[in-house]
Amino acid sequence: MVGLRPQQISGMGATSPSVSSTAAFDASLFAIQTINLSVNGTTMAAQVQPRDMLVNVLREQLGLIGTKRPCNRMECGGCTVLIDGKPYYSCTLLAIRAQGHQILTVEGGITSKTPDPVLAAVQTAWVPNDASQCGYCQAGQVMAATALLKSNPNPTVDEIKAGMSGNLCRCGTYLNIISAIQQAAQALGGSP
Amino acid sequence: MSSSSSSSSSSTPTYNLVGNTSVNRRDITRKITGSAVYAYDINPSHVGETSFVYMGKITCPYPSAQIVKIDATKALAAGYVVLTAQDLAAFSMISGARPHLPLPEGQTYYPGQMVAVVGASTTDGVEDAIGLVDVEFKPLPYVLDAEEASQPGAVQIWPGGNIPGAGFNPETGPVPATLSVSYGDVDAALASADATITTTLNFPLHQHFEMEPRACVASWKNNTLTIWASNQYVHSAQSTLANYFRVPLNTVTVKSGLGGNEGGGVVGMALGDKSGAAEEMILAAVMAQKVGAAVKYGPTRFDQALNNTSAKFPIKAYMTLGGTKDGTMTAMKGQFYVNVGAYGGSNGSDSLSDFYNAYMTPNVELTSTSVNTNAFAQAGPMRDVGESQAHFFMEVAVDMLAEKLGIDPVQFRLQNMRTSANAVDPVSKLPYTGFGEPGAFNNAVTAFGWSSKFQGWGVASAVSGTVRTGVGIALQNSAKGSIIPPSTGQIQVNTDGSVVCYTGLTDHGAGGNTTFPIMAAEYLGLTSLANVTCVQSDTSLTTSSSVTAGSQSTRNAGMAFSMAAADLKRQWFPIVAAKLGTTASNLSFSNGNIVSADGTLSISFKDAAALLSAPITGVGVFSVPTNVAWRVGGAKLVELQVDIETGDVHITNYVSGLDIGKVIFAKGAESQVRGGFYGMGMGETLYQELLQDPTTGSYINPNFHDFRVPTIMEVPDAVTATWDEYVDPIGPFGAKGIGENVLIAVSPAIVNALSNALGGQRFDHLPVSRQDIMNAIAKAQEAGAF
Numbered sequence: 001m002v003g004l005r006p007q008q009i010s011g012m013g014a015t016s017p018s019v020s021s022t023a024a025f026d027a028s029l030f031a032i033q034t035i036n037l038s039v040n041g042t043t044m045a046a047q048v049q050p051r052d053m054l055v056n057v058l059r060e061q062l063g064l065i066g067t068k069r070p071c072n073r074m075e076c077g078g079c080t081v082l083i084d085g086k087p088y089y090s091c092t093l094l095a096i097r098a099q100g101h102q103i104l105t106v107e108g109g110i111t112s113k114t115p116d117p118v119l120a121a122v123q124t125a126w127v128p129n130d131a132s133q134c135g136y137c138q139a140g141q142v143m144a145a146t147a148l149l150k151s152n153p154n155p156t157v158d159e160i161k162a163g164m165s166g167n168l169c170r171c172g173t174y175l176n177i178i179s180a181i182q183q184a185a186q187a188l189g190g191s192p
Numbered sequence: 193m194s195s196s197s198s199s200s201s202s203s204t205p206t207y208n209l210v211g212n213t214s215v216n217r218r219d220i221t222r223k224i225t226g227s228a229v230y231a232y233d234i235n236p237s238h239v240g241e242t243s244f245v246y247m248g249k250i251t252c253p254y255p256s257a258q259i260v261k262i263d264a265t266k267a268l269a270a271g272y273v274v275l276t277a278q279d280l281a282a283f284s285m286i287s288g289a290r291p292h293l294p295l296p297e298g299q300t301y302y303p304g305q306m307v308a309v310v311g312a313s314t315t316d317g318v319e320d321a322i323g324l325v326d327v328e329f330k331p332l333p334y335v336l337d338a339e340e341a342s343q344p345g346a347v348q349i350w351p352g353g354n355i356p357g358a359g360f361n362p363e364t365g366p367v368p369a370t371l372s373v374s375y376g377d378v379d380a381a382l383a384s385a386d387a388t389i390t391t392t393l394n395f396p397l398h399q400h401f402e403m404e405p406r407a408c409v410a411s412w413k414n415n416t417l418t419i420w421a422s423n424q425y426v427h428s429a430q431s432t433l434a435n436y437f438r439v440p441l442n443t444v445t446v447k448s449g450l451g452g453n454e455g456g457g458v459v460g461m462a463l464g465d466k467s468g469a470a471e472e473m474i475l476a477a478v479m480a481q482k483v484g485a486a487v488k489y490g491p492t493r494f495d496q497a498l499n500n501t502s503a504k505f506p507i508k509a510y511m512t513l514g515g516t517k518d519g520t521m522t523a524m525k526g527q528f529y530v531n532v533g534a535y536g537g538s539n540g541s542d543s544l545s546d547f548y549n550a551y552m553t554p555n556v557e558l559t560s561t562s563v564n565t566n567a568f569a570q571a572g573p574m575r576d577v578g579e580s581q582a583h584f585f586m587e588v589a590v591d592m593l594a595e596k597l598g599i600d601p602v603q604f605r606l607q608n609m610r611t612s613a614n615a616v617d618p619v620s621k622l623p624y625t626g627f628g629e630p631g632a633f634n635n636a637v638t639a640f641g642w643s644s645k646f647q648g649w650g651v652a653s654a655v656s657g658t659v660r661t662g663v664g665i666a667l668q669n670s671a672k673g674s675i676i677p678p679s680t681g682q683i684q685v686n687t688d689g690s691v692v693c694y695t696g697l698t699d700h701g702a703g704g705n706t707t708f709p710i711m712a713a714e715y716l717g718l719t720s721l722a723n724v725t726c727v728q729s730d731t732s733l734t735t736s737s738s739v740t741a742g743s744q745s746t747r748n749a750g751m752a753f754s755m756a757a758a759d760l761k762r763q764w765f766p767i768v769a770a771k772l773g774t775t776a777s778n779l780s781f782s783n784g785n786i787v788s789a790d791g792t793l794s795i796s797f798k799d800a801a802a803l804l805s806a807p808i809t810g811v812g813v814f815s816v817p818t819n820v821a822w823r824v825g826g827a828k829l830v831e832l833q834v835d836i837e838t839g840d841v842h843i844t845n846y847v848s849g850l851d852i853g854k855v856i857f858a859k860g861a862e863s864q865v866r867g868g869f870y871g872m873g874m875g876e877t878l879y880q881e882l883l884q885d886p887t888t889g890s891y892i893n894p895n896f897h898d899f900r901v902p903t904i905m906e907v908p909d910a911v912t913a914t915w916d917e918y919v920d921p922i923g924p925f926g927a928k929g930i931g932e933n934v935l936i937a938v939s940p941a942i943v944n945a946l947s948n949a950l951g952g953q954r955f956d957h958l959p960v961s962r963q964d965i966m967n968a969i970a971k972a973q974e975a976g977a978f
Contacts, residue, residue, distance in 0.1 A: 056315070065233035066226015070403045070460075071493040075896035078403060111225040126224050127216050130859040133867060134701025135223030136232075136403035136460030142224050164904045168896055170403050170461055171701050172871015174904040175911060176863060 035099050039064065040108030040116075048095045055079045055090040058105060066106040066139050070168075077167030080140035080147075081105050087147035087166075104146070106139040119146045121184045129180035133171035140167050145181050154190045155181065208719040208783065209710045210925050211917075213858040218721065219458065219705045228458040229450045231422040232407035232490055238450060239409060239420060244488040245273065247476055248318035249306040250325055251498060255334035255566035255889030256349070257300045259327075262308050267324035273311030273483055274325060275475060284436045286471065289356040289537025290564070294471035294478075299332070301349065301534035302569050303890050304498025309475050311483060315490070334566035334889055338531035339508055342563045349534065354564045356537045369538040369562050373548055373619055376555030381523035385514030387596040388523075391589055393511065394957040395581040396881040397531075397567060398504035400574050401899055404460020405496040410476040411486035417477055418445045421466075422459050424700050426729050427736035428468035436474055437481075445732045448698040452730030459729075462700035464573025467739050470501045497882070497894030502572020505539065506531040509585040513593045521593060521608045524553045526585070528560040530578070536570035538562040542671045543582035548618050549823055550586060550669035551608045556618075566889060568882075573741060575868075576932040579670050580876065580939065584958060587666035587940030591947070592954060595649045601944070602642050605667045606630060610825075612918075617821040625673075625817075626928070628851035628918030629825035633667065635914040636849025640829040650952025650977060658837040660978070661844070662949025665829045666940035668850075672929055673744040673822035678815040679737040681752030683712050683760060686807045689798030691716065691724045693753060696737035697745045698729035702931045703860030704745055710856055711750040711924050715757035717781025718797060738816075743824070743929035746856055748814060750924025755812030757781075763808045768800045817922065824933045825851040828869075828941040834949045836969045836978070839962040841878060841946070843870075843908035850913075853920035853928040861930055865913035868934025875902045877939040881959050951977025 030049050037044050039062065046061045055072075058064040058081070070078035072091045079091040082104040109119035122145045125131075132138040141164065148155060148163035155163060160181050169177070209215060222228040229238055236244050252259070264274035277297040285291040295307060310321035335347040341354045348354065356369050382388055408421035417437065423429055426446040434444045446469075449458045459466065472489050480487040507530050514523035524547060530540045540560035548556050562571075571578075594604035612631075615624035645663045647653045654661035682694040693712035699705035709726040718724065727733050729740075737748055765776035768786050772779075772793045779786050787794045831845040848865045855861045879900035883892040893899050919926030943955050946965070951972035955964060972978060 059233065060235060063235060063237065064226065065229060065235065068230075068233070068403075068460075070405070071896050073493065073895065073897075075493075076403070105226065106224065107226040109225060110221075111227060123221070123224050127220050130217055130220070130863045132217065132220050132223050133703070133863060134403065134461040135220070135228060135458065136230060138224050139226060161904050161907075168403075168901050168903060169867075170401060170871060170901055171863075172867025172869070172902070173863065174870065174907045175866050177904065178907075 035096055037095070037098055037103060038101065039103045040105060040112055041114050046095065050094065050096055052095045053091055054081070054093045054095045054098050057095040058090065064105050064107050068136055068139050070136060076137065077144060078137045078140040080143040080167065082143055082147055085147065085150050087144050106142055116146070118149050118188060121188050122146050122149065122181070125180045125184035125187060129176045129183060131173050131176040131180040133173055137167060137169045141169065141177055145177070145184070148181065149185055149188065153188060154185055207714055207925065209721065210714045211855050211858050215706065215710060215721070215857065215859065217703060217706050217860060218709065219699065223458065230404050230458050230460050231409065231420050231449050232404050232460065234409050234420055234450070234488065236486065239411065239486065241411065241486045243313065243485070244409070245311045245313060245479065245483055245485050246315050246318050247309050247311050247479055247487050247489040248322055249472070249495060250308040250310065250322055250327060251304045251306050252300040252329050253303060253890055254300065254329055254331045255303050255336065256332040257329035258332055259296070259298055259300065259307055260330050261326065261328040263326040266326070267310060267321050270324055272317070272321035272324065273479060274308055275479055276308045280478065288535060290350065290535040292535060294474045302566055303884070305500070305569070309479065311479050311487060336565055336567040336884060336889055338506065338529040338563040338565055341565045342529060342561055349564050349566060356532065356562060356564055371538065371540055371544055371560045372558070373544055374557045375618065378523050378525045378555045378557040381555035382512065382514040382525065385522055386517045387593065388512060388514040389589060389592040389596055390512045391592060391956060393509045393585045393588060395507050395584055396958060397506045398574055398876065398880060399497055399499050399882050400463040400465040401497070401896065401901055402461035402463055402465060405491040405493065406466055406470060406472070407490045408473045408476055409486060409488045410473070410480040412481050416443045416445070419473060419477065420447050420450060421473060423448050423466045424459060424462035424698050424741060425467040425739040426698070426731050427696050428739065429473060430731045432469035433474065433477060437477070447731070448729035452727040452733045457698060457728045457730065459698050459700035462740070463575050464741055465499065465501050466700070467741060493896065494894055497891065500569040502570060502574065503533065503568045504574035504580070505533065505571035506567070507543070507578070507581045511585055511589040513589050515593050515597050517597065519597060519599045519604055519607045521551055521553045521590070523555045524551065524558070526558045530560055530562045530571065531565050531567055532562045532571035533568040534564060534566055534570065536562065536564065536572070539571045540578055543578035545617070545619070545671050546579055546582040546669060547586055549610060550667060552610055552614060553608065567884065575872065575935045576670070579932070579936045583666060583668060583937040584939045587937060588943055588954070591944045595952065600646065601665050602637050605665070606633065609633065609667055610669060620821060622819060622821040624823050625820040625922050626853060626918055626920035627823060627825060628916035631916035631918060632825050632849040632851035633827040635916055636827040636829055636847050639912050639914050640845070640847040642829065645831065650948065652949050659833050659835050660949045661831065661833050662945045662947070663829065663831045664941050664944030664948055665827060666937040666944060668824070668826040668828065668933070668937040670824050670933055670936045671822065672742060672824045672932065673747055674816065675738055675742045675744060676816055677736065677738040678813055679748030679752045680735040681737055681749055681756055681812045682809050683753055683756040684807055684809045685760060685764070685801055685804070687801055687804050689723060689801035692727060693724065694727045694734045695749045695752065696729060696734045697740045697749050700740060702864065703857050704728065704740065704749065706860060707746050707857040708749040712753045714925065715754055716797065717783060717785070719784045743932045746927050746929045747923045750927060751814035752812035754924055755814065756810035759810035759812065760808060763810070764800070764804070767803050768795060771795065771803055820922070824928055826933065826937070828937045830941040830945040832942065832945045832949065834946065834965065839965040839969070841965065843874065845910045846908050847912045847914065848934065849916065850930065850933055851916050851918060852930050852933060853923050854917050854926035855915055856925065856927050862913045864930050864934045866911045869911060869938055870902055870907050873935050873938025874906065874942065875900065876958060877942040878959050951975065
């Protein structure tokens with residue numbers, strides 16, 4: 001596994017992190033600990049530092065690269081995941097905070113053995129509505145749409161816009177996204 | 193909310209897949225389930241590694257500075273890797289108008305230019321390493337504005353002056369720095385005109401802000417370099433890297449994402465920013481060679497915004513137009529100062545050609561001066577090369593002239609536009625390949641209902657309380673499809689009847705992963721894509737098909753496949769004919785079968801494939817004809833509402849009319865029209881601009897929040913895509929191409945509609961901010977317009 005832990009290459013950055021001069025004041029900030037995360041219904045163990053964000057743990061440790069990190073500063077929504085059914089920007093959510101909660105990512109839909117029914121309905125509706133072009137924002141769009149339909153099974157167009165307003169798409173799939181969400185809502189029969 | 197397509201197609205052949213509105217985007221499920229691996233997502237396990245060295249860049253914030261010191265002692269002592277210009281081979285310059293090393297020596301030339309790269313074993317380590325490198329810069333005088341930089345006495349960026357010498361446009365080849373076009377007698381025509389207008393218009397600096405940053409992974413194994421990259425022209429990158437390292441092409445492999453098979457080859461948007469080998473890709477390869485490990489470069493959003501490949505470049509336009517009472521535009525005069533950044537060469541030929549191709553104006557004098565500045569790295573493509581800018585200038589100015597002459601804006605354009613009756617480039621004298629005008633223009637005007645909506649110049653079409661409704665139109669005539677490198681492609685038929693098509697082109701969101709196999713399958717008479725796969729954008733599996741850009745990949749892939757299909761017939765039909773008891777020339781592909789001309793003999797595609805003893809591959813090489821002009825016509829119409837109390841703009845209706853020939857991937861084409869309007873064009877018009885602090889030259893808003901990409905809250909109520917499915921005589925199934933054409937001419941349509949809503953007040957720059965709108969409202973009220 002990758003990325004979050006130092007010294008995989010011998011000698012390179014061996015004293016990492018460079019804040020070693022100040023680390024003494026709170027070494028626990030950098031202490032690696034094992035945490036258990038419940039992702040898409042499966043419990044997964046991860047080795048994290050307290051400062052590690054959930055998006056990086058998902059992508060680099062757990063191999064769940066469906067969750068994207070386009071901006072890494074809460075501007076674009078591409079990293080959206082659901083925590084207990086509510087949407088969160090995982091780029092600014094500490095992984096240790098997600099312990100004990102149910103995490104749903106884009107991998108928990110139609111490609112999962114135990115698909116989340118709302119996410120699966122959203123993904124299914126996305127296809128005929130051509131609601132993705134380059135696709136790099138789409139994990140976030142799909143997760144935000146899932147959160148919206150979980151909290152509001154029959155959203156109006158204005159409610160869809162409000163619910164999706166935290167997710168940018170540079171290709172401009174927004175109108176397609178609106179129709180896809182309407183179709184998913186219909187397929188779900190208006191119940192969450 | 194509504195959306196529909198219409199066409200005025202003449203009688204064309206019936207196709208199974210081409211233009212079929214039920215065909216879905218083939219890679220969409222992979223992209224919305226996390227199965228698609230983009231370059232930015234690559235973990236070591238994806239590419240057979242156990243770890244990466246992560247690369248990051250050290251940048252200089254000043255527009256220009258002397259590099260006083262780069263002291264890497266502490267970083268090196270801590271075990272990090274650091275590369276500076278001294279580590280690079282002196283012969284290995286980045287070619288172009290201003291050849292340079294991937295890292296500068298002694299001096300920087302634009303804000304955010306990288307001066308060194310570091311390597312660390314973790315992404316956090318990258319930040320730590322950057323902090324351990326001691327850099328010192330001495331700011332130097334700089335110039336940001338092109339016109340200012342062109343004047344005597346301006347800060348000299350380069351020895352010999354700021355006007356670059358013979359430049360190189362990747363789309364059209366070598367071009368001189370100052371371009372002039374002149375015919376007729378403009379001054380005499382202006383002197384005798386019944387009305388003239390003069391205006392100065394400005395288009396600002398943009399960066400691409402594609403969602404996936406321009407990432408790459410580089411690895412050397414057995415003296416062979418492999419790069420996985422977010423890239424739209426892998427064969428160009430392969431060539432640049434082979435030249436840089438002075439190794440044969442067959443020891444360098446470049447792939448988009450994980451590569452070209454159906455599991456990879458995804459790119460999170462490109463827009464011209466991901467064409468070929470950027471400096472970081474070369475540096476990642478240099479670092480990988482140096483440390484003997486795979487290196488990943490995954491830029492931060494800030495890194496990405498400090499771009500070094502290309503930018504949508506600022507142009508300042510001085511325009512004078514003249515016309516006569518009968519509605520003829522008799523004179524067009526323009527001087528353009530094109531800001532090409534620090535390293536850019538001449539850029540502006542596409543812009544100029546749009547002016548003189550769009551209108552039949554007999555007296556034309558246009559001069560475009562490209563000027564180096566310290567504002568950004570280099571001018572280049574962002575969905576188009578200078579054509580969004582040209583159409584903004586042209587179509588705002590033309591609207592002003594029509595108003596002054598008191599002629600309806602649609603009527604004025606119809607009266608002066610180039611149509612199929614005169615489809616010849618007036619400068620190159622080359623005939624257009626195919627041209628559907630005024631069909632596409634008229635389709636859009638009709639679908640919009642212009643005649644019932646336009647109430648007169650500066651007269652709102654509706655007023656409700658504080659909300660004023662206005663309408664606007666812009667004409668389009670854009671240069672497309674002239675990028676020269678030939679397109680190769682292959683189609684393989686396996687003995688079980690499954691088909692694989694191969695192209696060097698990628699899919700960066702435009703839909704090639706669907707469009708290309710649709711065409712391959714249609715040429716083989718197949719009725720479904722179920723047994724067709726497409727291998728793309730991987731130099732180890734495909735041959736070059738030119739760049740996936742310039743609205744020409746549909747044509748390039750399709751033409752190569754058309755030749756490949758003919759080659760398959762040559763190999764396959766004699767075998768089938770022997771089985772059926774006829775001659776090869778009597779056979780054709782039809783509806784999933786191979787049939788005789790009279791229809792009496794038939795064998796299914798699958799059964800015919802079973803006659804083969806081994807798979808067969810058909811080969812195609814399409815060389816872009818240079819004896820024709822490749823142009824796309826069209827019109828963009830906008831209806832919008834302005835709240836004069838708040839300055840809020842809400843777009844209620846948008847209609848696009850495009851002359852792109854036959855539509856191949858119907859759903860994708862309509863999605864392009866939508867996205868080109870509100871994903872990009874509306875942003876360019878109302879929100880976006882990469883701002884620079886005038887006192888320091890530093891960028892103020894290099895992030896998604898402040899660059900102001902449109903959100904779902906701003907989408908229009910309705911978007912309608914109309915096509916004139918004029919069958920292009922060269923393109924596959926009569927197709928031309930779409931990608932850039934959906935953006936060009938959007939901004940003047942919106943700006944002209946704003947003027948119409950606001951008592952005829954004009955806007956001379958983009959973006960039109962809320963403050964600009966409030967100022968216009970105040971002026972209109974002062975003038976008694978409302």
